[in-house]
Amino acid sequence: MNLGTYLTRSARYWPDATALVCGTRSWTYAELDRATDRLAATLIARGLRPGDAVASLAWNRGELVEIEFALYKAGLVRAPINARLGRGEIEHILGYAPVRVLVFDAAHREDALAAIEAAGTGCLAVQLDEDDAPLAPGVIGYRGLLAQGTPEAAPVEVDEDDACVLNFTSGSTGALKAAVQTFGNRLANMRKLLMSDESRPRPGTRYLACGPITHATGMTLLANMFAGATTHVLPTWSAEAFVDTVEKERITATFLVPAMVNMVLGHPDAARRDLFSLASVRVGGAPISPQRLKDAVEFFGPVVAQGYGLGETTSVVAGLSSEEIAHAVAHDAELLQSCGRATYDTEIRIVDKAGRSLPPREVGELIVRGPDCVRAYWQEPELSAQTFRDGWVHTGDLAWMREDGYLFLVDRKKDMIISGGFNIYCTEVEAALYEHPGVQEVCVVGVPDETWGEAVKAVIVPRPGHELRADDIIAFCAQRLDRLKKPRSVDLVAELPHNRNGKLDRKAVREPFWAGADRRVN
Structure with missing residues (x-):
């Protein structure tokens, strides 16, 4: 299998359609396919093979999408580094993961080069925006690297159980760890998005990626490219940038974390802007209160849906559709506290400390399983054994389930007050x-x-x-x-x-x- 072939197929179907927009630059499907072919060929020519990782450290920009799909085509592992991490954490990742190449922007150049030197792994340093800062000795410019590739690259076949993405946690519970998302996990995520009437992209969909596209906001990229949609990448988040972009580009779909919802609702001019093109506003990444959910529906209209997922599940495992939320606002106040029911082929259970399923409305730990669920952390056997047991992901979230299968999150175990x-x-x-x-x-x-x-x-x-x-x-x-x-x-x-x-x-x-x-x- 090779996930990059879906971009190549879409470039054949819609070569002149716009695949990607970031700032003033845009890529057609044909242009994006050619650029990712070249980058994949260059990395292979430099000796990278399946199992090797390419890390990225940059604020939102279109080249990060090029990198993602080039790595799919080359069968390589992607190790996205959150752009807000400190130098020590970057160094930890470079020494912890099998990183052969680190791609960074000028804003992160000093931290990137210092981390490479401290890690002592000898990975190749590639700077994205070489016009914004001179290249340091030993650093290659991204454009120059891209030019080294051949126009066509044969996709590298990989197994569905091979590592695809090392998804690093925020580190709130200690040292950074990486959930190993496989190519099969990513494929399952794409299928899940395409199977949902609410989340399914299609030609004409204009999706706005507001947060870091290397993380939850970018989880829809593969499905977007498969379906011929246009992805707009917001370089920097602000409520002003959000409403400006939605209004100007006639955005039809987006994903917001609750903090972003708060900022948009609090924007003094937002109510006067034309945001009526939005047909889907998905909320996730953290719990949202029933009141804020009602506020969001009042502001955006009956187009607001929410979902629950985590890095260890690759994608959303429970969802509450816009239709269900609209029903809840009018007829079922309790349902506004829910994050929905199990999505597509996901299984969900609420269990006690002994792992026994609990009856409806009793609080226990939420565990999930499905083809998009991760099976291990990178090089963490003990932690993996605690979290991934008998095919189930033990989330560490406390929850209860209603008689009709709706899931209600209560709290993280570690956040509960006694x-x-x-x-x-x-x-x-x-x-x-x-x-x-x-x-x-x-x-x-x-x-x-x-x-x-x-x-x-x-x-x-x-x-x-x-x-x-x-x-x-x-x-x-x-x-x-x-x-x-x-x-x-x-x-x-x-x-x-x-x-x-x-x-x-x-x-x-x-x-x-x-x-x-x-x-x-x-």
Whole structure:
């Protein structure tokens, strides 16, 4: 098998159609196919073989899509490095993974070269935007590398169980680790997207990639290229750039994490912009509160869907369609708390500590399996044995399932607050707080408490034009939550930290409160 052949086929079907747009540059299907052929041929000529990895370290740009499809064609492993990682983490990846080539932009040149030297692996250094900064000794320019390739490259056959992508976690629980997504996993993800009426791209689809295309935002790239859609890559995220691009390019589909939804809803001019071309707004990457989901439907219209997945599952494993969300808004308030039902060929179970399936509405650990689910972490046998058992991915997420199969996430195991022996779920408290009209964004964490072990704290970003008082917020929650769950304290801040993928960074919010504590509850 070779996933790159789907781009080649689409270039035959729609050679002059626009495949990719980033900034002022665009690629037709024929142009993208030729460029990826050349790059694949060059890498093979330099001695790279299946099992070798090419890493990328850059902000969003079209060349990252060229690299992805060239690696498919050459049967090589892709090791995307989050552009917000520090130098030490980059060095760790270069020494940890079988990286033979590191491609980087000028903004990351110093970190990239320092990490290459420190790792001592001797990987080839390639700079993307060579016009923006002079090439250092030993560095090859990307255009020059591309020119070395032949116009045509025969696709390299690979096995579906061969490593395709090393998907590095954000490292919130320790050192970076990589879920090994195989070519078969990626193919299963493509099929899943194509099988859904809601997510299926087609000629005429104009998809806007808002976040890092090397991660969740780019998971639809293969399906887009298969189907003849156009992918627009946003170089830098902002709510202003989002509404400008949707309006100008008549974007029909996009993917947003909840933090992005908050920013768009809070944009002072967004309501006056023409965003009616949007036919699909998928939300994922982190839980979204029922209130924010209703706000999103009111703003975008009945086109909002949401899904749940993680790096260890390659793609979405549960989804709530726009039709289901619209029904929930009108008739089923509880369903707004759900992330949906199992998608396509995914299987989902809720189990206790012994691995036994739990009855409806009992909270346990969510485990999943399917052809898109990862089987191992790279060179981490002990961690792999904990997470991947008997064909199931143990997600570490606490959840319950309704009688009709709808899945309700409760919290991460590590984020659950234990106060006086009672379990308190941060997401439940946050859902109540999002009902307050003055709350723009909120993060709930457990903080040290001499009596109860932990106490609930809410850290809130107020909406512009709203003045909030801690006592009022606590009283507001007391009307909606059990007294044990309401916040004991409230901090008002100008902004909350987000991790490298745009998700709310709960660990960064929590850590300062525990800095001098003698012990931790969890």
